[in-house]
Structure formats: structure tokens, C-alpha cells
Amino acid sequence: MLFLDCYNKNVYIGDELVGYINHNGVIFISGRKFATLTEDGEIYIEKFKAGYLDESGDIYLNNKKVGHITENNDLYFSPKFVK
Structure with a gap:
């Protein structure tokens, strides 16, 4: 799987849109940097x-x-799982 395909996409918790992943793999939740998604699919906080x-x-x-x-x-x- 090409994890770069998740860049510039959205993040949902259930049906609620809560954030997005920018073009560099930074995951934003509620407008704040939450984590980073690498090209290899690893998530770093x-x-x-x-x-x-x-x-x-x-x-x-x-x-x-x-x-x-x-x-x-x-x-x-x-x-x-997100409570």
C-alpha cells in the first residue's frame, strides 16, 4: 500500500470529520498538530x-x-477506541 495516498486527506472519528493530513504527512486534529504519518505508514507523536x-x-x-x-x-x- 502506498501510504502517501493518505496525505491531503481527512481524519474521521466515527462519522465526524475531526481533522486532516497535510501534504507533508502532518496529522491535524481540531486545527492542532497531533502526529506525523511517514511514507512507511508509521505514526509518530x-x-x-x-x-x-x-x-x-x-x-x-x-x-x-x-x-x-x-x-x-x-x-x-x-x-x-478514541475516548
Whole structure:
């Protein structure tokens, strides 16, 4: 999977649009920098690896599956894991 396809896309928690990923892979939530998505699908919060996207399109944070990549390459987080 080409994780760069998620750049310039949106971030959802359930049905709610909460942020976006800019052209450099920076993930913004509520207008604030939250994390960075690398070309390799790794998610960093500051300098610490917090999670990753796998080849099947699932999103993992702290080694727990919390969402998936949509068919439009947006990031979708399940509301039951983001509380």
C-alpha cells in the first residue's frame, strides 16, 4: 500500500470529520498538530512511534487496532477506541 495516498486527506472519528493530513504527512486534529504519518505508514507523536498503518489498511495505536483507511484514503478511527 502506498501510504502517501493518505496525505491531503481527512481524519474521521466515527462519522465526524475531526481533522486532516497535510501534504507533508502532518496529522491535524481540531486545527492542532497531533502526529506525523511517514511514507512507511508509521505514526509518530513528537519523536515517539505511537502506531502504524498496515498493508491491509488497518490503523494501530499502542499495538491496538483502532481504525482503518477508507476507500478514499481518509483515516477512520472507531469512536469506541478514541475516548
